[in-house]
Amino acid sequence: MTDGEVGVGMLDVHQDRVETAREVEDRLLRAARILGDPSKVYANPDCGLRTRSLDVAWAKLGALVEGARRARKALS
Numbered sequence: 001m002t003d004g005e006v007g008v009g010m011l012d013v014h015q016d017r018v019e020t021a022r023e024v025e026d027r028l029l030r031a032a033r034i035l036g037d038p039s040k041v042y043a044n045p046d047c048g049l050r051t052r053s054l055d056v057a058w059a060k061l062g063a064l065v066e067g068a069r070r071a072r073k074a075l076s
Helices: 021-035 054-075
Strands: 006-009 041-044
Touching (some): 006 021
Parallel strands (some): 006 041
């Protein structure tokens, strides 16, 4: 990342509850509003998903991808 870019943690890596794509979208849109430049916001899990089961990790990453797609569409 370059100066001014921010990777925002979107997922709770300590819980098995899978975030919805809508939750991720809302968090990204809020971060974009706060920072004022959506091109500087990157969606990140928060940390590693190693302590989660493989099924939970994939589900969380799927929500992250779909939420980022939705946020990108809303901002374009």
